[in-house]
Amino acid sequence: MEKAITLKKLRKVFRSGAVRISSVLALEGLDLEVRGGEVFGLLGPNGSGKSTTIKICLDLVRPTSGECLVFGGKASQPKSRQRIGYVPEAPFFYGYLTGESLVQSMGRFSGLSGSDLRKRTGDVLETVGLLGAEKRPIRTYSKGMMQRLGLAQALVHDPDLVILDEPTAGVDPIGARQITEMIRLLKSQGKTVLLCSHLLSQVESVCDRVAILHRGRMLAEGTLDDLLHSTGSKPSLLFENRKDLAKGREVATAAGLQVEEGAATAHSLEEVFVNLVRENEKENAA
């Protein structure tokens, strides 16, 4: 299967300041693969390097070292990036433009014209549910409509890879659900989706695989099943307190059973996320 994104030993150090130069390590040795046709969730606490990773894929930021390939070509080549549609975290559009004129402009930048441009513009506005509002100035749009417009302008050139950075930020639960449905639709059309979201229930419901970043490093990667059952698939008994555990161990040992103590299997992505990040914090502090 074609690889949509391949990151090899990606490292990014931001340097700023003219006299006293300060540096921030945003990514350290990141290896990652996003397969064609999958919905991939890129997760991590604030400042963990998600947006930097996305910006490197879009060639908006150049890595300090390492490699970033988009559909096998270097991200720095326009040909690779033509296959990407991008919805930034907080899209800014000129308020005096109408939704339709914005989408048409973006289509023109991608080389569309004439009837193709008109058809694609109408199609994507319909897909995101903005038909009927397309002639209104963008300043009259709600936050949810802006996010959907962001998606429409990202889809107008029919990209193979759609990158969504926090598409549900500030959107109400109904709007968030609509965006989830749109991600499903994109997948059903064979598109690859890279989704950055703090809305873990959304990630859980649409992503085939996820990666969790922390301080620019990969903490975990795999299918949701892999992550939720990363403590193993052995039959287990869950005790709520140490006293019960001691009693259970006594009974089991007396019955000749082999007992191993371990943390309970997580039941949600949120648990996996919080546990992994906390453990990593402790290791870094030690």
Ligand SMILES: Nc1ncnc2c1ncn2[C@@H]1O[C@H](COP(=O)(O)OP(=O)(O)OP(=O)(O)O)[C@@H](O)[C@H]1O
């Ligand atoms: N242009 C920049 N100059 C200096 N430091 C930067 C720059 N961009 C990002 N950083 C730093 O790099 C680190 C990673 O930032 P990044 O925006 O990639 O994180 P993130 O995971 O996307 O965070 P969030 O969830 O808050 O959007 C942070 O410490 C951030 O302060």
